[in-house]
Amino acid sequence: MPATDRECKIAMLTLQDTLHVVGGKWKLVLISILRAGKLKFRELSREAGISSRILSKELKEMEMNGLVTRTVCDTNPITVEYELTPYSDTLSELITVMHAWGKQHREKIKG
Amino acid sequence: MPATDRECKIAMLTLQDTLHVVGGKWKLVLISILRAGKLKFRELSREAGISSRILSKELKEMEMNGLVTRTVCDTNPITVEYELTPYSDTLSELITVMHAWGKQHREKIKG
Numbered sequence: 001m002p003a004t005d006r007e008c009k010i011a012m013l014t015l016q017d018t019l020h021v022v023g024g025k026w027k028l029v030l031i032s033i034l035r036a037g038k039l040k041f042r043e044l045s046r047e048a049g050i051s052s053r054i055l056s057k058e059l060k061e062m063e064m065n066g067l068v069t070r071t072v073c074d075t076n077p078i079t080v081e082y083e084l085t086p087y088s089d090t091l092s093e094l095i096t097v098m099h100a101w102g103k104q105h106r107e108k109i110k111g
Numbered sequence: 112m113p114a115t116d117r118e119c120k121i122a123m124l125t126l127q128d129t130l131h132v133v134g135g136k137w138k139l140v141l142i143s144i145l146r147a148g149k150l151k152f153r154e155l156s157r158e159a160g161i162s163s164r165i166l167s168k169e170l171k172e173m174e175m176n177g178l179v180t181r182t183v184c185d186t187n188p189i190t191v192e193y194e195l196t197p198y199s200d201t202l203s204e205l206i207t208v209m210h211a212w213g214k215q216h217r218e219k220i221k222g
Contacts, residue, residue, distance in 0.1 A: 008147075012140050012159075014213030015206065021216060023134050029123050036119075048123075066219070087219070094212055095126065097205050102125030104201065105132060108177070 018094075021065050026050055026058045028095055031067065031088055038083035040073075067091070129205075132176050137161055137169045139206055142178065142199055149194035151184075178202070 022028055026048065033039070033047050045055050059082060062068045067088045071081045133139055137159065144150070144158050156166050170193060173179045178199045182192045 008144075011210060012143060014210050014217065015139055015143060016136060017213035017217055018209040019134070019136055019139065022212075023130070023136070025127060025130060025134070028126055028130065032123060032126060033119075065216075090212060090215065094205075094208050097208050098129040099122060099125050101201060101205055102128035102132075105176075106125060106128055108198070 021061075021067075022091065022094070024058070026054065027062060027067075028091070028098065030055075030058060030062065031084065031091060032095060034068065034082060034084045034088075038071075038081050041080045041082065044082060132172075132178075133202065133205070135169070137165065138173060138178075139202070139209065141166075141169060141173065142195065142202060143206060145179065145193060145195045145199075149182075149192050152191045152193065155193060 022031075029048055030044065033044065039047065041052070041055070041059075044050075044059075045052055048055070050058070059068060059070070063070055066085055068082050069085055071083065073079045073081055133142075140159055141155065144155065150158065152163070152166070152170075155161075155170075156163055159166070161169070170179060170181070174181055177196055179193050180196055182194070184190045184192055
């Protein structure tokens, strides 16, 4: 655990950075879904069960943080496709650890 | 990565469980702070820089999930002390992985 006050403050900031980028109810769920391959906006909305309004906000933030790419497809009507970036792989360990914790927490709560 | 649809749904649920219990801006920060030892409510509010209203909501949820204990101290005026439970140790790996990801994300963004 960091010793000095300054180190503690930095540790808190980096933790909040992660929570800011991947926290909230949906981002890691969207990443989990997209790991199976790119999807169109509507497909993603249906698969995750999120409204278009919330989904577009989440995807915009994920795009800003370099986790997904957005491709406009020349279809009629125009469709937009989302795909994970290689950088999103850096979240694999975090998703795995979160899965494991959620699973054991469920078992503890069931008792 | 889980194969069947059902496994995928369960994987999403356990991920959301973790996000529900430790997501949000403050819970993991509070756990990080309390790892240095128990603190009174006011001390915690000052150390984390959170309002009493938000802090008491976060601590109530953490208490419900078995992450902290709340002790009323027979002082004048009465004070309330918060301490991590042994169960909160199960979050150590998650906090470490989040620290590491936040740190590398900061470096990437600074470019």
